[in-house]
Amino acid sequence: MTPADLSGAVRAAVAQCLAAGDFGGAPPADVLIERAKNPEHGDYTTNIAMRLAKPAGRAARDVAAAIAARLAPVEGIARVEVAGPGFLNITLATASLGELARAIVSAGASYGHGDALAGQRINLEFVSANPTGPVHLGHTRWAALGDSLRRVLAATGAEVVAEHYINDFGAQIDKFAASLDAVARGREVAEDGYHGEYVVDVAKQVVDAHPDVLGLPEDQAVAVFTSVGYQLMVDAARTSLQRFRVEFDVWFSERSMHASGEVEAALELLREQGHVYDTDGAVWLRTTDFGDDRDRVLIRSNGEKTYLAADAAYYLDKRRRGFDRCIYLLGADHHGYIGRLRTIAACAGDDPDQTLDVLIGQLVRLVRDGHEVRLSKRAGTIVTLDDFVDLVGVDAGRYSLARWSADTPLTLDVAEITRSSNDNPVYYVQYAHARTCNAKRNAAELGIRLDVFRPELLDSPHESVLLAALGDFPSVVATAAELRAPHRVARYLEELAGSYHRWYDACRIIPSGDGEITDVNRTRAWLNDATRIVLANGLDLLGVSAPERM
């Protein structure tokens, strides 16, 4: 019996109570089943009686007792107890709990996947690094988190398109091209230009590809540096991200919207909706209509369009492409964008609560030798995604970034990242997976096959704990998708790995020495395999490999 089955059984018991007049009220929309934290509280617990007590006008313990009476006879349920202020503590029959192992093995790679978001088309935008420098550690956090979120959303049934926006229009790209031009000519780069080492490399690559560039008139040369340099930076970003196992379905160019007239059209649409006005020679969007503390400029008095204008066009473009929801993963330094994006959506006639999801992630700080390393693309003292992967590898890198909530300001110590040792939780989880594989190989060598399954033999407390943990996986994935919190998957895997290691330590899968192979061994091989599957499925959601040997 899975937690979902149990939830259904409780709901049915409540319905019987209501029909029989045990207590009054409306049937609950949902019945939350939780794993009991304390083994004395059985396998599962629910607070449904306490939630129903008030509308029913009855004591919670009385309501609980009525539900318990109707729930206890259900097949697979061994015991139902009323406890504390009105909890229902449910103990499953050993065989009923153990049955989960077979269900997981037969579901395989699809175990944990669900359809809670089926039918939803989601646009997920993350990283969106400017094409004026390498992808750095700050972006890397969103790469790990965003790509895991993409996987989690897809596993929950959504149709997800991962998108990378390229800010290839405006002053920064111009400064970048000017910096390339200056470096190529051996001149000093402007104070507000780009000074990183990579600028020299890119300038050299442009000159190598276009040996005649320095002979062109200055403006034509800068045009070459702009287009070629831009392409090199985008390719570099794509390559770095791919190496980090992060793939985007769409790389969207800001410049293309300016060129196609899409930005103009977006401004027209906003104007038609009545949220645009002209003052002091500039064109403004009345964002204060939607809670902003001041209005924002769309077109500056010098005629240049601001980012906000392009952002509006981009949002409208996404909606035109049929996305029900647009998720943006932005750094905390962009949190002011929430209001503006919501305004854009509202001005376009959408309900921002329905179509927008702006996730604000706190910034990553990097500490080395006791003091902070500044992450600035322009200063040149940056840790890039490539540096990061070189130091810790893809698995440890992705995992160590994805296991924290986006709300947590993250302080990473270079020495700690560099140390690829066993105090990194990723190894703990991966080792558990490798162990399941090893146990599977050993069992197969001894001729233990998955032909006999007697779940009633999985009666050790360690087995109850492990089975209950395995049963949690689908709801963990669903919650991670709903809350856009993929770190929950990582935390869950750490807990599961712990339960597995403890079970492995206490319950032998293969007999010791020349011991006889019994149905206990065969049944435990199922449980081992079920654990292997869940660990592998979970690691896949994080984009981390599940090694068969370590």
Next chain:
RNA sequence: GCCCCCGUAGCUCAGUGGAUAGAGCAGUCGCCUUCUAAGCGAUUGGUCGCAGGUUCGAGUCCUGCCGGGGGUACCA
């Protein structure tokens, strides 16, 4: 001034209104003649920043403070 995030064990952090607040690391003490010791067990460690409020119940929700970080351009 206004807005966002954070404040939980020595450190880094989990914790979708539930029971005695958890994990890893650090510290202390143990466990390899038997399936991987990248493992397991035991133990030490807490005014969940402070004060009110909401209710059967608050680390969690609300209000106000205190402390830290970030944002608040006709920058990108």
